[in-house]
Amino acid sequence: MLLLTHVRPDGDAIGSLLAMGRGLSKMGKKVWLCNEGPIPAIFRFLPGIEEIVSEPGDLSRYDTVVTLDCSDLSRLGGVAEKVGRVPTLINIDHHITNTGFGSHQLVDSSASSTGEILYRLFGDLGIEIDEPMAYAIYTAIFTDTGSFLFQNTNPESYYICGRMVEKGVDAYNVAQNLFATYSLGRLKLLNMVLETIQISRNGKLSVMYLTQDMLRETDTLVDDINGLVNYAKHIEDVQVAVLIQESRRMPGVNHGTHFHVSLRSNGPVDVGNIALAYGGGGHPGAAAFTARSGLAEIKQEVFRISESL
CATH class of the missing domain: 3.90.1640.10 (inorganic pyrophosphatase (n-terminal core))
Incomplete structure (x- = not known):
């Protein structure tokens, strides 16, 4: 079995x-x-x-x-x-x-x-x-x-x-x-990711991103990403937090650069439904989807979501 x-x-x-x-x-x-x-x-x-x-x-x-x-x-x-x-x-x-x-x-x-x-x-x-x-x-x-x-x-x-x-x-x-156990590299990574935070015009959505270069520079692994999106969720008045993470290219697989987009809800917004609309899924409070366009295009699309919040 x-x-x-x-x-x-x-x-x-x-x-x-x-x-x-x-x-x-x-x-x-x-x-x-x-x-x-x-x-x-x-x-x-x-x-x-x-x-x-x-x-x-x-x-x-x-x-x-x-x-x-x-x-x-x-x-x-x-x-x-x-x-x-x-x-x-x-x-x-x-x-x-x-x-x-x-x-x-x-x-x-x-x-x-x-x-x-x-x-x-x-x-x-x-x-x-x-x-x-x-x-x-x-x-x-x-x-x-x-x-x-x-x-x-x-x-x-x-x-x-x-x-x-x-x-x-x-x-x-x-x-x-x-x-409760963090490496020094994770703290350095956290500092870099926090520097990328942007807030939508209505203040209801926050976006942060993480690249493979950041992981290499801080000598960190995918494990160290766990929970980072929650920092953006705790910002005052924010209802939806988003972490756009550049995924590692697999050897021998020619799919190009793609991104894992994590969403967290800090209120009544069902991010599971949002992720579902982009081919992903999850819970009302935590969900994700995969995007294959560029970082700038993904950020633009994510900020468009904020217009309906």
């Missing part, structure tokens, strides 16, 4: 992948955990993280594929087309923008995270959650709720995380690994 999650994996994606893998293994299933992109270093503390590989091998050897925290089949990356031909495709997700792909779906947009859905699923299946699974589920919920700061935080978020602490999770250790 092959377990997959989306490219550019976040805490919910990684945590759900690990929790589901261990849960199915406890049921006697042979599982293969895969994500085609590099796993961010901040998740290295999670038990079992070394089991996630970047290549699934020959997909014809799998009779079942489970996708986790993935709103659209294309978000799986290069394996998407072949995965769609596997006999049984199970889609487990919480994004309201989920396209309903697969032969079976377990999609609950009211859940704070895919990790929350898995917690309930394990209970229904009678699977005992052990400490490694608890760390994975706690991380999934903790990150997707922005450490309980985002609007998708619900009573279940607190309840489940409390149960995971009872299972042995060191909440302080998780927080330190995810949000």
Whole structure:
């Protein structure tokens, strides 16, 4: 059985992948955990993280594929087309923008995270959650709720995380690994990115950008980008914050320069719908899409969004 999650994996994606893998293994299933992109270093503390590989091998050897925290089949990356031909495709997700792909779906947009859905699923299946699974589920919920700061935080978020602490999770250790440990390079990068902030004429949208040159100059990695967009979100009167990030060109792939555009909402604006209009997706409070035009053109288009705020 092959377990997959989306490219550019976040805490919910990684945590759900690990929790589901261990849960199915406890049921006697042979599982293969895969994500085609590099796993961010901040998740290295999670038990079992070394089991996630970047290549699934020959997909014809799998009779079942489970996708986790993935709103659209294309978000799986290069394996998407072949995965769609596997006999049984199970889609487990919480994004309201989920396209309903697969032969079976377990999609609950009211859940704070895919990790929350898995917690309930394990209970229904009678699977005992052990400490490694608890760390994975706690991380999934903790990150997707922005450490309980985002609007998708619900009573279940607190309840489940409390149960995971009872299972042995060191909440302080998780927080330190995810949000409280910065390299000097990250601080230098933050300074450079903050210098790029621009505000729309109506003051309701903020834009910042990050280039590959900035990463090279500060000797930082993609991991160090995590959370930067939130600085633009906290500006007074801003309702939508945007981080335009130049993506690294993959060796041997001739797609030209492209940008990952992250959006965060600081109020009633549903950025999930905005991202959906540009071929992306996400939550009302946090979403993203990919753009292949130039930086100036992307900024111009983003500022056009502010006119409707």
